[in-house]
Amino acid sequence: MGDTSIDIQKLTKRYPGSQTPALDKLTLHVQAGEVYGFLGANGAGKTTTIRLLLNFIQPTSGKASIMGKDVVADTVTVKKHVGYLSGEIALWPKVTGNEMFSYLGKLQSQVKTDYLAELIRRFEADPEKPIGELSKGNRQKIGIIQALMHQPDVLILDEPTSGLDPLMQEVFYSCVREAAQRGAAVFVSSHNLAEAQRMCDRVGIIKHGRLIHEQDIKDDEAFGVPVFRVVLKNEAAAKKLAAQSVTKVISQEGPVVTLQPKTSIATALKELSHYDIAGFTTQQLNLEDEFLEYYGDGA
């Protein structure tokens, strides 16, 4: 990975009439060649962030830059480097995919016809039909192709696989990987945690407009170490286990404690040997656990 492609500094957006900011001092960076997953519940601020990056809406405070250029002051220059897919794909229904690619390609001034043809083939898109006659999934393919077709340095994708069948999702993941290998920074918002875990190098979790956690997906500390689900004889024992500091406790509910070794598996098992254990299972930590840890009840 290389230089910072997307640089967001204390970006804040407060909509008129709203008491709370939709985005609150968001700071994050995405490097060239990195796929960054932006996760959060509905209304958390994902789309607001994307719309700010594209200068569709104006920030209340803070700033953001793409490829070193300010997204507000240098918006035209910024967009020479950007490919964008909206969350709710909106295309002109009466025109065909080919007509739209031609039009948007002229506006982008970077028509890469060979790559466009390759994308059409790989996504099995139908660019001859009026877009309004296509199914949701096929419209989504057209939307994805228009975002990728000029091989931009930065891809900003809002819920990109919505409506795609699993085969086409695979094609999309490989296109994103190829873009990242080419050096593009990919900023992708998603609800789909399994998809994010599979596709992204790093994720950020946003809640109520604030970035509450960032996680390296390839980080063995978090995702390479197993998680132990330990059932004790009673809640008091569980509380005692939850209070120790040899392992990282993820949660404790009644007599059940979910924890992860801090230093080594052997050390954790040695600690557990001091307890009267009624049940024990092990699993790999996944992004969903991480997400729920931050989005669970009361989190």
Add this chain to the structure above:
Amino acid sequence: MLNVIVWELKQRRSAIFWWVVGSLVMTAVILALFPSIRDKATEMNQVINQLPKELRGLKTGGANSVDVGDPLQFLNSQLFYATLPIMWIILSITRGAGTLGREESSHTLELLLARPLSRGALLVAKATELAIELLIVGVATFGLLAIFGPMFDIHVPTGHLLFTCIMTALFSLSFGYLALVLHAASRLTKRAATAVAVAIGFGGYILASLSSLTDWLKYPVKFVPYHYFEPLNLLDGKLSTGLAIYLAGVFVLGSVIAYMGFRRRDIE
């Protein structure tokens, strides 16, 4: 910018064709009526001049009386004062309010603004395309009048006729431009922008038509664009100062307001 204009015109080619057909049919029908109306001009003038004051202005192009046997007065009262501008104002306002408004409400505006295209350039492209539509119907109408007018004994200098058609198209365009400016600058919805432009355009037409007949409208009517639209002068090759100031004001001031408002406002 040119790409946007060409794209818009391509998307609108069918609609433009039908607006041209509509304008030509309407103009042809009115032209064809002239010989028979001229032959009965005395009776027609009497009928019109005996109408209640409130209705007379609508038939005479705002004047107190009219001689429909005179080709210029006929064209003024029957074609250029109301028929053509009203048709073209409808085209202009629906397009003016919709050209950005529809793209914004359907979110296709995002596809355009995600490209290296400034909001100012997009605005200029949309406004230019709107103007081209109006000029196409205006020039087509001029062509029909220039070719077929003499066949119906309507002889107007070609230059004056072209000038009148273009100024009528520009006058009609001004209301659509107003709707475009209102939407672009203020986030007024497409419908609200349409309503305001219609009120100024058609409300103004009614007020201007009745203004010479009622004293209390004498001063308020000076704030109405239609008051300065005098096709009889245009057919004579003259542009009134009032109309020139109004058009310059709408297009120059409107452009500044639209640009200042649109460049920094949030897109829905």
